[in-house]
Amino acid sequence: LRRQRVEVSVELRKAKKDEQILKRRNISIHVKEEKPSLGRDRAEEVIVQLSLEQILKAVNGEDTQLQLLATQATRKLLSRHKDPPINQIIELGIIPRMVEFLGRADNVPLQFEAAWALTNIASGTSEHTRAVVEGGAIPAFISLLSSPHLHISEQSVWALGNIAGDGPLYRDALISRDVIPPLLALVSPATPVGFLRNIAWTLSNLCRNKNPCPPLHAVQKILPVLIILLKHEDKDIVSDSCWAVSYLTDGSNDRIQIVVETGILGRLVELMDSPDLNVMTPALRAVGNVVTGTDQQTQEAIDAGLLAVLPRLLKHLKPVIQKEAAWTLSNVAAGPPQQIQQIITCGLLPPLVELLDKGDFKAQKEAVWVVANFTTGGTVDQVVELVRSGVLKPLLNLLLAKDSKTILIILDTISNLFLAAEKLGETEKLCLLVEELDGLEKIEDLQNHENDMVYRAALNIIEKYFSGEENTDLEPQTGQDGLYDFSVEKQDFNF
């Protein structure tokens, strides 16, 4: 069976480091570099001294010069490297006022400082983002997308990205306020690379999150632009676009279908092979998601060259890549025999065996799934080929793994192997092989395993293949002479 990405909604681990960032604070100072002016520098130094009370007063006052200085001071506080005082700023209650400043087309510096400050507030926790949204920032930022000033529309893109990244609720709030058309309109051959990066990232947040997935009409609008961005030469843009596609494919088969139909699989497979980890990771995830779909969708990924790239990824130095690649392969192995055949033809068995033997534990677990699926759906010949490739030894070794589920899957796989051996009349041979590789000893040991299902699976194999069972209804009675009575009652037969 094909396995979707998430099995357990509870996580014990830290949030994944390899995931794309959800919200970002603007702590760069590139604006200053753009417009180096003495007055400005001096002004900042002075303003840094402003207390929160002074900020409150100035922001709420009518003096536009002071408003600008106070907003700048706020932005500065929120942009400092360590512990930005987001909570205090929110508690000042100045957000609605800042939102108001966003509309001050007459005062571009004020618009910009407010946009920046709000961006950084929205980059915090959900609570923080909510404060910005409830201050009415969504429509204001959306209209600023069309600002004639590039740095203001760029800052708005960023702010909207933070809001979208909060979760499906705000994401859909943005979509229903028609954020997409003005956002996409910003993409043109003339758009600077830095700006495009922000757009790609914000688009990815608009594609992100499930329960529910983003609305179909939105996806359909975004996809053509993503396809263009995927072909960009900047790797950050490509990376975020890949992430976006990976979110779009992380769902039901009809969602996958929309992406497959764009014909982008070839490019994604190409990107899986990128030397840049930030590109390779989301590309692999995207294609990995595609092969959780139907046989046909999986076939399209195979036709796009997926299996030619996987061997390298299975051997990748990064454990997460090994793991993700093995997971992807496990879903191909869950397909019909002709897809399994392609796994063999493309030379994936040797790297699979190697991974099973020496890979990182997370990857070994996925590799076990590959073997399990392979033996469930493969033909007898294919299973023979698998055994010939040396899979049995590392597989049996993993019966010592510190993970009950993995052990259980291996036991199920062993049962599958026995089913194939029965068809070939080679049960005995497999019994010997399992014994030779110290497997029998390990399976016998597992009959003492604390986990009930593991214990029963082990017992089942032992009973089925390493001992016998009876058909009591045919058993003869003992007759008067003390010997067995030969007799049977006739029934109707129908084979």
Next chain:
Amino acid sequence: MELSDANLQTLTEYLKKTLDPDPAIRRPAEKFLESVEGSQNYPLLLLTLLEKSQENVIKVCASVTFKNYIKRNWRIVEDEPNKICESDRIAIKANIVPLMLSSPEQIQKQLSDAISIIGREDFPQKWPDLLTEMVNRFQSGDFHVINGVLRTAHSLFKRYRHEFKSNELWTEIKLVLDAFALPLTNLFKATIELCSTHANDASALKVLFSSLILIAKLFYSLNFQDLPEFFEDNMETWMTNFHSLLTLDNKLLQTDDEEEAGLLELLKSQICDNAALYAQKYDEEFQPYLPRFVTAIWNLLVTTGQEVKYDLLVSNAIQFLASVCERPHYKHLFEDQNTLTSICEKVIVPNMEFRAADEEAFEDNSEEYIRRDLEGSDIDTRRRAACDLVRGLCKFFEGPVTGIFSGYVNSMLQEYAKNPSVNWKHKDAAIYLVTSLASKAQTQKHGITQANELVNLTEFFVNHIQPDLKSATVNEFPVLKADGIKYIMIFRNQVPKEQLLVSIPLLISHLQAESIVVHTYAAHALERLFTMRGTNNATLITAAEMAPFVEVLLTNLFKALTLPGSSENEYIMKAIMRSFSLLQESIIPYIPSVITQLTQKLLAVSKNPSKPHFNHYMFESICLSIRITCKANPEAVGSFEEALFLVFTEILQNDVQEFIPYVFQVMSLLLEMHKNEIPSSYMALFPHLLQPVLWERTGNIPPLVRLLQAYLERGASTIASAAADKIPGLLGVFQKLIASKANDHQGFYLLNSIIEHMPPESVDQYRKQIFILLFQRLQNSKTTKFIKSFLVFINLYCIRYGALALQEIFDSIQPKMFGMVLEKIIIPEIQKVSGQVEKKICAVGITKILTECPPMMDTEYTKLWIPLLQALIGLFELPEDDTIPDEEHFIDIEDTPGYQTAFSQLAFAGKKEHDPVGQMVNNPRIHLAQSLHKLSTACPGRVLSMLSTSLNAEALQYLQGYLQAASVSLL
């Protein structure tokens, strides 16, 4: 039951009685307690007693009774009565933790178990405050209390080590982590601090270290499923402290006991486990810490003594290093020449030394010593661990490691040479080092299969091994002799043959050594050498090369069985068997004496069979004696019967269960040696062989079937005439076997022999019944194995009784039965039949159905004619299956499946393959062509028209080939 003094008193009385050794008093008391345990307040009465009783025994007894009561009754099973009322449940949960914590240790353990049983059902939902209650006690500062909490936590959380990942489980773990991880971490830090403030207080340290062990165990459980965020964030704290605990030593914690591991060792062992868990599962996150642990663990190894109490710790620690040094990304930790040298010098060499404990085992417990040294049941010995480390290091550093060790080997050999009688242990270590360095892969069957090319094994053999074995005194330096013999044994595939030939007489003379280990190794080495293969799969060492040694070999082998401690030595007996098998007819002159000695041995061990392997090889040797002798002189069978039957009768009469299957096999072999009618001595036994009690033991089934087959082959007509009343019993055996999925093929063996050999009229009245029985099994529980046997049987029947008879009997059971079997079983399944003879039987049988069964031509069965022919051609054109080789010498005993402990097939009692159609049909394809030709002459035109309209092109082409080969054509 009220919570009254009277009830407490009554309960006390009954509890006391449950401790009474007299069952007449004890049993009724137990019954009474069981009868009242459903009453309200019963558990509370027990809790009161275990807390307040005046007598300690009653306290303990109440606590055990309470725990068992919880174990039996706490879980609420659907549709079964809930035996504990809700108010009691609440009261128990409210009181049990403080009660457990205030109880003395003996009672605390019982209550702690009870808590974990309750926790398994109720925690966390129905016992939400349990965790807080426990965590609060951490602050008590009372380590008696704290240890109670930790122990309980351990029993609650240890299931995280084996349960499957699930939302429910992970939600619980998350909850536990949220409440428990931080307090546990703080407790860990505080405990460590207390350890340094109480560094001089032995009794405080003991309590504190018990806590640390429990904390380390809890760490293992909480980190098992996945790496929790909290522990990843706090890895620094945990790992730094674990690391320093590994390096900690305190005189006050050292124990005098040499055997039993102390608290310090237990803690360090658990820390090694924790590090191994992280290294296996969370390698990525653990990487920064790993080098420190590697260093600490090898320092630990360097400073740990040779006492047995450290063995587990040391072998765990070495295994940790061995598993790490094999991984490519940790290679750099080991590659420095100084590091390698110090690991070799300080970790590997010292742990390879022959210790006093080894010497003791060598002398006084040789069986255990041999098992560890020879059979690899040494998994947690130091030597094995050191050996694994050598192998691990050699993966990347074979050259440098070999170089370093060569230096050591040389200096140890020099030490030995200076004064052998004092320094012999140095040579032992040198040999062990060479062995572990040189061996890269090993199997029981072939010894070393892959060796380190940098070690000159032959040179070492000639210079350092052979001289020891050549010394005239076989009893000198027994350990070195054993080492030398083992060296020959495991490097037999690396040392050239001429050197092996030189060694053979040396090994033979060491069969006389007094040391059990030495003469056992000598026997084992000979046995292994005799199984080696040269070119053409012939034995490497030939009978001709052994000719000069036959007498001394046999003499010494049988003499070795008389040495103290070796009267049932399986290695010697196996060597006897293997020698017979190699030497073949050259043993004939010695057979009279050999068979006498073997029968005496058999008689002696049948009193109390205790060594299954010894017994097995003994029977193999008997079989070989019979085969080899009777092959040259068939008449000799009588003298074997004379020598053996007396013992056999005794074995059968005394029902020596272990030996009966062997006796049947030897009897089969003997009976098959007879060329004429069955001797009357065998017939007298026949009715006894049908006794159900024999057939109830699975181990008897294959040899008994084999024996009955021999009876049928040699004496079917005698049975029909003199024992006709036993035929139902015989068929009853068949029925018994056919009822079992495991044994049905045995039932078919028997049935095939009955059909083939019994006169038809003697089984006439049973035939229909036989088929009904088979159909019933086919209908209710068919397996591939059953179908294969069934197909062979019905075709054999067809050959013996004719195709028409087969059709008639099927259709007399149920109309159109024949067609159904053809369509549903024969045609689709015939390709599954394997084995040359089996396929041939099926081919001939089907040919008969096609060509000698009129209903196939003129009833509705005609539509099956072409499909059946097609299936037959398919059967012909399948690739041929494995044939069974005739040269039984090469059947290795190890090849027989070892898990069927109940039945041990004797390789040398093996039955020759029997081909019932051999005389009748030589080439079944030609036979088909000829039969079709005959049919087409009888009804011209019909066959050809059927073929041309419906047979597929490929099959038709094959068929034309058969017709051509037979030089016939169809009309």
